[in-house]
Amino acid sequence: MTSLPKALLKAALFATTASATNLFVACTNGNLTTLSLTGTGNTSNLAISSWTNECASNPAALNLDSQNRILYCMDRASSSSVNGSMNSFDVDTNGNLTRLARIPVPASGVWAGFFGAEGGNKGLATVHYNRSAYSIISISDDGQLNGPVQSTFPTLSAPGPITLRQDRSYLHQVQTDPTGKYLIMNDLGGDMVRVFTYDTETLAPVTEVSQLLTEAGVGPRHGRFLTAASGKLYYFFVGELSQKVYSYEIAYTEGGMSWTKVFEIPALGVGNERAPQTAPTSGIELTPDNKFLIVSNRDVSFLAKDGPTDTLSTFSINADGTLELVQLAPSGGWSPRQFSLNKKGDLLAVGHQNNFTVIIWQRDLVSGKIVGEGKSITLSTAVVATIWDETRLIQSAYEILSNPQKRRAYDATLPSDFRKSSTFAATCDDASDSEEEYSNRDLNKEHDEDLQHAL
Template identity: 30%
Template sequence: MAELGRRKFLGAVGAAGIGTIVTARAAGAETAGRGGGVVFVGSYTSSPPAGHGLDVASRSGAALRLERTVPSVPDASWFALSANRSVLYATNELVPDGAVTALSLRAPANPRVLNTQPSKGSAPTHLSVHPSGRYLLTANYGSGSVVVHPIRQDGSLAEVSDLAQHTGAERDAHAHQVVTDPSGRWVLAVDLGADSVYVYRLDLGTGKLTKHEQVVLPSGAGPRHLAFHPGGRVAYVLGELRAEVTVAAWDAARGKLTLGEVVPTVDANAPVPSYPGEIAVSPDGGFVYASNRGEDTIATFAVRDSGRAISRVGNVATGGVWPRHFTLDPSGRWIYVSNQRSGTVNWLPRDPKTGLPGRSQGSLAVPSVATVLFR
């Protein structure tokens, strides 16, 4: 498929040397907020230069340091934690036919593989744990499907209990994300190829999905990910093919997503295409962030009207190239960006009052890096 071919190409572009670290400036380290703890870093092992798969890193101040690579977790492009944070789940995106892996965190700094299960589709790019703790939900980008794996008592994965296949009207379907809404009642899947957000019911007894609604965005929008406002009544849908955020009202009682205003993530004269990568909301709900891979920036949006309106207040360089993913640290004072092409995780201080990130204060080299998760 054309989109899958583009993904493999992008994953193959340059990165930095293994394990090199540039420590944060002293002032940055002093204001890092909550430090320490375990950090998981995922990278592509099948894309040159080959990444490590799953790395465990430690944190001192704001700076990350690689501690060890966990074997047998190839192409780890996304992570999710179990409800009690005792099990880590990872996509194995580029392995033949696609797979997902469960790892015990009984010793958090030394994850142990429990088992790996086929994802029943190609290029699984995203996964999440249902709030019930009973099911793992995975989006297969290559084959455009969403699958459900029951979670056993020890956290390992049983065989797939259901598969929902998407169909694109103008392009092949490419499911890119699957999450549960804040109420826990609905499962939402974002499909880039179908220009749609699917809303499902999940039967907790059988592990079966039932389609409730398909919300179709304008042709060519290419929705990639969505993030909910903490109030639970608004979702922000990030377009990858069109660099924009669509603000959507969310009615949890009816499982109804209503599309609203559309706000660009870049200026009109920005590099084309911009290929936005990730979207997130600050813990206080005051700001929305989106990464732009074309211009290598994080866009910041100020939130108004209880989340129902946003305005872009600035774009800041990520300190690297091709920001596939970013995450806020537990304190909300630092943003960690996975710059895939430069092979660096960069950390940027975040002003909680203005919402704006500052310049990169340091970086950790991880070839073909894809994602970072704080435990």
């Protein structure tokens, strides 16, 4: 397989950023919307390019298989429902969605995560908050769904101290550990992080093998893993009920994992604490350079109690796994349930439940701070999930650079000084990859670095 040179990717930047980057957004009225982000900085524009209601009635979690161009959308359904659904959609080059499959899953699904061994079956693990359940779904590269092949309802030996939220198990996130051998589920109701193994051939049965037991009343919601430069493995998570961020060092044992607490800090920073259960934490993300953690805070989370927005907290990560508050920045709206970073890490998309907005924030990669608002858009109802789709950057580059007519039109749009440069000359030498070779690449691996440099 030939490989397009870095110069070609850099030249393609002019075309791909001028076209669009897509985002997928889930809203509680049943709409699954594709947003198109064009331009950069103050000249950018954010607009609806298409939408579907085929993840109705209440889409809540989105997962993109970028290599196979399949978007998975979990419908949590109404609070009185027994079942919701998992849905798969084909994603075309413009971000239009066509539903491929739909199966019932327990209601109140709030998060899903890919898992599965290389060469083995692939699956989606899902967690269902109000049903106190997790499910395992078998998936295929063409978006077909099978299952659930397992649905389990964990229990607690005793309720937690915050009885309204901890009368039973409430799972809120599932992901794999860095080895891919374990499934990690945060149990807000049980004050624990549950660790499971799974069958690499059949996916199920999924078996619980160990637990991290937190202090009472923490309410683990979401977390992220970091393998430090020292080789140590850390797990950072937010306690929704305690309104704090926690750091634990992890070691692998014969039976699963052992956990050693390293650090905790109020999610709004020392001295900025709010009264219990008034500013619950929600999302947490690790920046692509592994240098910063960003946390979203809800309800009464800004320094002024009647302030204009809720808050995004940025923490720098020290070598020993401790955290330092870098910035408290406005999220731009009320109740930022979830947010996501682009691959480069210089843009952050946050959706708001209470004023229905999606806002794109600009980040400084050196300081880690949010430095400016890009564009925003108001949708028809509460926004609960927003994710990026940057795969089409490469697809757009291929479409332009491998088609002589499109290539000539594209070349004419470039600045004259760039057309005279050696970088541009290098792009004229080789665009020999086939479209199949291009589209089958895993952008999260060897070409991801090239793309990030180009951007």
